Amino acid sequence: MAKQWHTLIIGGGASGLAAAVFCARSIGGEQVILLEKSPRVGKKLLATGNGTCNITNRHADLSHYHGADASFVASVLDAFPPQACIDFFESLGVVCSSREEGREYPLCEQAAAVLDCLRLELKTLGVTEQCDTAVTAIRPENGGFAVVTANETLYAKHVILATGGAAAPSLGGSAEGYTLATALGHRKTPLFPSIVQVKTDTTFVKAMKGLRTDATVSFVQDGKPLCRRTDELLFTEYGISGPAVMQISRVVGDWERRKNGTMEAVIDLLPALSEEALMAQLATRPARTAEDFLTGLLHKRIGQTVCRAAGLSLGDTVTDYRRLAATIKRFTVKVIGTQGFGGAQVTAGGIDTHDIDPITLQSCLVPHLYLIGEVLDVDGDCGGYNLHWAWASGYAAARAVSQ
């Protein structure tokens, strides 16, 4: 007779790995199996924080999470606050260190070390890790589940769906989890990319391709400012990127899917100077043509582009300081959309949380099925909030199945 596992976890990403450790610590690793479709677990985890893994954030609370029901995450966060996350990783041997804005990273700055420590713990606990195994169907059967893969059918009392979202397909992102859940009656809210690069009109932007500068970026829909962020901005061939853009790009993804109204990026290229101070500075600058008028104040290529955007030719003498100052403080580009799921770090939208118990993350439609991580309609801000949700939701489901 085929073995019946106590808990079968689908997806060896951040949430699935955490759930496996927590389950195994409670009920014993020999009763837990983790299935991963890729040849190795944790591919996306390795890429987090540019390979350094922004593990959590000390400010992880409701205000940093989004979804159709933004309050859904409250109980899970309460049960697994940032300190619990830091303690969890310390228990695995990962020493954390604090950085700006509450961000926590492994002291060794290696995402690979975070993955290694999770995997070493799973090995010590005796959890079965089975890669190259894509789950194609989940069938409720005899009070448990038959879980279908290409080669075999496995049986389990509890199933934890930890298949992640559609973002970053090159790192394992896929829509498979949504298909598995909707086949069982779950609803899905519209998906859109978040923490993503933004495509804009490139008339002026292209000339600044490759340049980075500190700036304040605001996204303005139909003349109404929606959000702003002061940080590093990167100009690219297709538009704008860098932390100043990625951090607040969610509104662009949301706008793009609705396709209503216009969206602009309004960029303050000198956030350290008020417009009046900038006017005074421009009025005392050496009398050079537009080609070099701003050289020494802004990057030369940015300065020239700003002059052209203000209606000057590079050979012109600059006299209209007010107009130039306004262009520097409110350099405006038309937004076209995002770079899509291919460039996104996170999927906004997902399995509707109205059908999920907010404490245990058990499905309200299918007993003993749990959904965790990014497959749910939960996404966090940039800064460690998404991984925090992955660990915390893994903890919540593991605690529930272990009772």
Ligand SMILES: Cc1cc2nc3c(=O)[nH]c(=O)nc-3n(C[C@H](O)[C@H](O)[C@H](O)COP(=O)(O)OP(=O)(O)OC[C@H]3O[C@@H](n4cnc5c(N)ncnc54)[C@H](O)[C@@H]3O)c2cc1C
């Ligand atoms: C480049 C990049 C950098 C990031 N940096 C950070 C950061 O520093 N801090 C932060 O908080 N967040 C970061 N994120 C976001 C974070 O990585 C995700 O939110 C998090 O990994 C989601 O965890 P998850 O377990 O839900 O999904 P995933 O980590 O995506 O794991 C899902 C797993 O399920 C597997 N799977 C899918 N379908 C099946 C199936 N049918 N059968 C079997 N297995 C399946 C996938 O192969 C995958 O391994 C980053 C994301 C990207 C792309």
